[in-house]
Amino acid sequence: MKYFYHNKFTCSLISVLFTFITAGAIAQKEKPNVVIMLADNMGYGDLGVYGGGEIRGMPTPNVDQIAKEGFQLTQFFVEPGCTPSRAALMTGRYSTRSGLNSIIVAGTPSTLQDSELTMAEMFKSKGYATGMVGKWHLGQETQSLPTNQGFDEYHVGILETTDGTLYPETMRRSRLPEEFIQNAQPYIWESQEGTNELKKVRAYDLEYRRQIEKDIADASVKYIEKQAKSKTPFFLYVGWSHVHYPGLSHPDFVGKSSSGPYGDMVMELDYRTGQVMNAIKDAGIENNTIVIWLSDNGPVQAQGTNGDFMGSSAGPWRGEIGDALEGSLRVPGIIKWPNKIKPSVSNGMVSIHDFMPSLAAVIGADMPQDRAIDGVNQMGLFMGQNKSARESLITFIDGEVAAVRWKHWRIYPRQFTNSDGTPSQYGIGAYRVDGVGYPAIYNIKQDPREQWNQVGFVAWVIAPYLKTVSEYYKTLQQYPNPKPLSMTRFGNRN
Incomplete structure (x- = not known):
């Protein structure tokens, strides 16, 4: 038969351990x-x-x-x-x-x-x-x-x-x-x-x-x-x-x-x-x-x-x-x-x-x-x-910057085809057309359907847009992305 030796030290130690374990369990459950x-x-x-x-x-x-x-x-x-x-x-x-x-x-x-x-x-x-x-x-x-x-x-x-x-x-x-x-x-x-x-x-x-x-x-x-x-x-x-x-x-x-x-x-x-x-x-x-x-x-x-x-x-x-x-x-x-x-x-x-x-x-x-x-x-x-x-938030497609949302502005380096509700027309099957040096800019609050490109009227939005994108690219210097998978573009890509 094993005997447990009782004295003030062991009782105190048991009390402390019990309090510690109980407190930990309560904190965990909280x-x-x-x-x-x-x-x-x-x-x-x-x-x-x-x-x-x-x-x-x-x-x-x-x-x-x-x-x-x-x-x-x-x-x-x-x-x-x-x-x-x-x-x-x-x-x-x-x-x-x-x-x-x-x-x-x-x-x-x-x-x-x-x-x-x-x-x-x-x-x-x-x-x-x-x-x-x-x-x-x-x-x-x-x-x-x-x-x-x-x-x-x-x-x-x-x-x-x-x-x-x-x-x-x-x-x-x-x-x-x-x-x-x-x-x-x-x-x-x-x-x-x-x-x-x-x-x-x-x-x-x-x-x-x-x-x-x-x-x-x-x-x-x-x-x-x-x-x-x-x-x-x-x-x-x-x-x-x-x-x-x-x-x-x-x-x-x-x-x-x-x-x-x-x-x-x-x-x-x-x-x-x-x-x-x-x-x-x-x-x-x-x-x-x-x-x-x-x-x-x-x-x-x-x-x-x-x-x-x-x-x-x-x-x-x-x-x-x-x-x-x-x-x-x-x-x-x-x-x-x-x-x-x-x-x-x-x-x-x-x-x-x-x-x-x-x-x-x-x-x-x-x-x-x-x-x-x-x-x-x-x-x-x-x-x-x-x-x-x-x-702000950046959206990527095929590993590239496809859109930037900054405050209530949505900005696109390239423009998407218009939607007629047919998935084959856009969505997963979307394609983008290259711009002419300026992004497309939409005021989502005024124009939720993104039908009015305001780049000619609010060119000042380009500055925070470029800042958002440049800050992202700066992070790649220390933490480069893996090469993106593309099912349509082959060979080495930066």
Whole structure:
């Protein structure tokens, strides 16, 4: 039998240690949980609080409620596509700095490098449990997987894009070999406990396309319920698949809207969001959980073969996914933190790059000093203490400066073709024409559709535009970007 030697010293030591451990546990639990939900291809004009919703036949009461109880951003910006925005969110850097300025297509070398510090790794460094559910789209190499980029768990995993559900069908119509078709088939992935590796769960095909949003919501709810019982704070990243095409919703939502299949998807996404919000509330952690609800890029505007409108809306702005126009980049953005962030609507400029440094300030993490960071800490704005810490944002296409937003001016070194709402006309298929030495300049407040080039009247705007771009180029002297991937330009590029 072992005896524990009692004396004043050991009792005092035990008391001190117990106090220290208890205080540490309390301090750890006082750190807020963070849940980020990222919609796919939802434009500015889809949600009720942004001018869509009920008046477009697809009410969004759950997301609207987050906005009413939280901090709604009316000037929130992202990058032109899925991969660039997700890279910006995870790293706090312009996507071109990590070589992810183009939407990842299978077979290309684009992938998130191990050297990048992700938001998940930042949370882990401060003692957080980290989980992800849904769409990743930052690469399928081993180094790029969520479980190798700071996430403890990954469920209902979409490593690439939902476009892939269409590939087998279109390839069979082209009578390609079945072996070739099977190699292009996307899959759903799941993390394995005790390892960083992922396992295939099932094919991500058109049949499962209808089921996946429910499974993403169910896995998110399960994760919240589990972590709420723990003394460890958690970070959960939910990558929704809606409202990305193909426009297939769960059978329970087919015909729910009066806006066709797209509206059905919007309503399902809203309902699934409500499931996650209810899980947070039912677990008793609502007051200590930051919820951030965003879209990754602007709309895809398209028409189905039966005449149904199959895409989302940029609201008052012009543009869609893939270009550098306002409507491609200005999307819904909402932050809710009860008793910390007062419900309000703000037109302060915020970008997707800002969330990593803002959350770093909340949890007491340091941003890396060995690389360029483009995000800024916006907690002062969110807490109502000061104005936005941002007044400019650069947008890149093909690794080049494609647009600069400075205050309420949008400035283009080159001009985009005009939109007629047809994706093949612009958007991902956009092309730009060279200028004649002067940029195109639009006053977004006066001219949200970007129809009046004011360069001849406001040439003074060129000075801050050039300053913004030159400051970016100065950072490249110390922190050069990797050579950008171009699927149309080959050979060595500076």
